[in-house]
Amino acid sequence: MSLNKVILIGNVGKDPDVRYFDSGSAIASFPLATSERGYTLANGTVIPERTEWHNIVARRDLVSFVEKWVKKGSGLYVEGKIRTRTYDDQNGIKRYVTEIHADRIEFYSTGSRPADSSMAQTATNTSNTMSQPVQPNTGYQQPGTAIQSPSPSFSESNEADDLPF
Amino acid sequence: MSLNKVILIGNVGKDPDVRYFDSGSAIASFPLATSERGYTLANGTVIPERTEWHNIVARRDLVSFVEKWVKKGSGLYVEGKIRTRTYDDQNGIKRYVTEIHADRIEFYSTGSRPADSSMAQTATNTSNTMSQPVQPNTGYQQPGTAIQSPSPSFSESNEADDLPF
Amino acid sequence: MSLNKVILIGNVGKDPDVRYFDSGSAIASFPLATSERGYTLANGTVIPERTEWHNIVARRDLVSFVEKWVKKGSGLYVEGKIRTRTYDDQNGIKRYVTEIHADRIEFYSTGSRPADSSMAQTATNTSNTMSQPVQPNTGYQQPGTAIQSPSPSFSESNEADDLPF
Amino acid sequence: MSLNKVILIGNVGKDPDVRYFDSGSAIASFPLATSERGYTLANGTVIPERTEWHNIVARRDLVSFVEKWVKKGSGLYVEGKIRTRTYDDQNGIKRYVTEIHADRIEFYSTGSRPADSSMAQTATNTSNTMSQPVQPNTGYQQPGTAIQSPSPSFSESNEADDLPF
DNA sequence: TTTT
DNA sequence: TTTT
Secondary structure, three states: OOEEEEEEEEEEOOOOEEEEOOOOOEEEEEEEEEEEOOEEOOOOOEEOOEEEEEEEEEEOHHHHHHHHHOOOOOEEEEEEEEEEEEEEOOOOOEEEEEEEEEEEEEEEOOOOOOOOOHHHHOOOOOOOOOOOOOOOOOOOOOOOEOOOOOOOOOOOOOOOOOOOO | OOEEEEEEEEEEOOOOEEEEOOOOOEEEEEEEEEEEOOEEOOOOOEEOOEEEEEEEEEEOHHHHHHHHHOOOOOEEEEEEEEEEEEEEOOOOOEEEEEEEEEEEEEEOOOOOOOOOOHHHHOOOOOOOOOOOOOOOOOOOOOOOOOOOOOOOOOOOOOOOOOOOO | OOEEEEEEEEEEOOOOEEEEOOOOOEEEEEEEEEEEOOEEOOOOOEEOOEEEEEEEEEEOHHHHHHHHHOOOOOEEEEEEEEEEEEEEOOOOOEEEEEEEEEEEEEEOOOOOOOOOOHHHHOOOOOOOOOOOOOOOOOOOOOOOOOOOOOOOOOOOOOOOOOOOO | OOEEEEEEEEEEOOOOEEEEOOOOOEEEEEEEEEEEOOEEOOOOOEEOOEEEEEEEEEEOHHHHHHHHHOOOOOEEEEEEEEEEEEEEOOOOOEEEEEEEEEEEEEEEOOOOOOOOOHHHHOOOOOOOOOOOOOOOOOOOOOOOEOOOOOOOOOOOOOOOOOOOO
16 A cells, blocks of 8 residues: 655766675665756746755666666666665764665666667677677767666566567 | 656655745645565565655645645655755754655545545635545544546646536 | 656456467456546536546566466556557457556555565565465455555565665 | 556657637647667567657646647657547447546756746746747747656746745 | 657 | 766
8 A cells, every 4th residue: 555656867976886795686876866957937036956866776687787887977767766774874873865776777868869779778688789889988878768668677678579469 | 858756655654744934935744654565585584564754845735735634644645756955963964854845645545435535635625515524633534535647636636627528 | 768657556357368479478468447536526516436447468577477366356556658559440440549568567455454465476486485365366355565666576576685784 | 546647758749739618628639759769689670669659638727838838849748647538430430549638748858958947837927037939839949847756837836935945 | 740 | 976
């Protein structure tokens, strides 16, 4: 009887941090910015642009995707849930930090070039016929794709649909 | 080029706090719980239930709606955006708090009784033919309504659609 | 530069239809009802309840989940995208049918019993310690779970999070 | 116990059709395209781009917004619910058409110019200090705005927040 | 019929 | 700390 759903489109603030644990699991995290454009009211009041920073946390299959493709500046579509965790800071004071635990991460092309979507979508689809990105971290690169309620990056994206309709 | 969207269904943790300002504006806030049911893994590991608390903030027209109808225990559907603000605590330490700024709040009946939705939906609809809730805060009351991509509580909900289809 | 996202919570209208193809692929489909509660306007006009029927289509991993667990009456959370396809009817007239292609399907308990969520969540999690539903199709059964931006039924749901936080 | 929610980002296929009724109500409708980018599978299979057309229906306050600002080519963010209605075609055959009844419509800038968002947002905010678009239908114009869980076009968008935080 |  |  509960729903906790977040949908974000924004830009990555810095290269993801990826940590591996002895258990074999891993976690990737990075900041994502969403921006509300400023405007001016009828009475002349200027409402400035406002940028919101979200702490994105990725686990399991999403870790390798993030590690391989997500960079500072990447334009992303992120679905997930809100989680607030507590920790004690250096002064022993209880602190709260709210994070978005991602269930889905997709590139969201910001409009410009007709990006090649195939290579970034599937961890298992490495031997495809598409050209690989040559200099993946040179500024604006986005293996991006349009999102149609973006299919799960790993389980469904690039599988063939050999169905009669 | 940005999207910051949150959709929650959960229960209100305590009666809302409503504050009025000299400017004439007002703000209502309350905690909302969403719960992830626990489960047991194949290997026997027990994953306990997990409850997430969200700080909901309502402004403008939503304030009077919240003040009038939302109580501890209310089952709500909330749409909004994530905002993190900072403040200095009593020790002058910068603190962060993440809130959900609501764009839409609707009652979400948790299934049981065929609740009467009309009275809770519209601030302008006070003289309707429906009975008012008598003891609005006695436990499980929910003026609730099913949600069909719930229409804005105040601008669209109970207006007649005198259209030919 | 595109988004096509649907989120539904409703009830299954009849047992799913599952079809298998020579290629090895399969498809499951079933109707899902969402209901808008009726209400009475201030002027006395009665707006009746309205039920919307959605054609849900599931593919790949979701097929076996649907086949095994989804029944007439099931309360479901469905995420997906809208797709309209055309076909020629028996009179050779072009017809349109709009479907929701599911990316995620979860049970959504309608409140009542503290349902046991584990068994319905993971196709690979059959040997867990939880009791199986005995009479899975006797009316109100729902292996259901609360949804926290429900994790992918198959790729993420019941995996252990052996992480330090 | 129901949710019927659609979120779309796409482009308008042709200028909206606006109809007025004797009752004083009005309705606007237009097609919106969302596109799934094509890709090539590992085995060489080419999956072509796929465009989905959605029938958007706007009522009440949204009508005047649509009439004034939405044009063929406009990049829009649309929230609403799915509705399928029936009608008898010229041969007396029952036909179905699925529409998206919009609860919210916002411009979604496709990246390029730093568009001025103020004028398109609020029907009541006509005397603001922002310049009005001079030739609103000359191709690419978009009064657009970034969307932060976009605030209701008419009830909340450009109101001042004269709150102390 | 739109966009990239 | 990102983008427009």
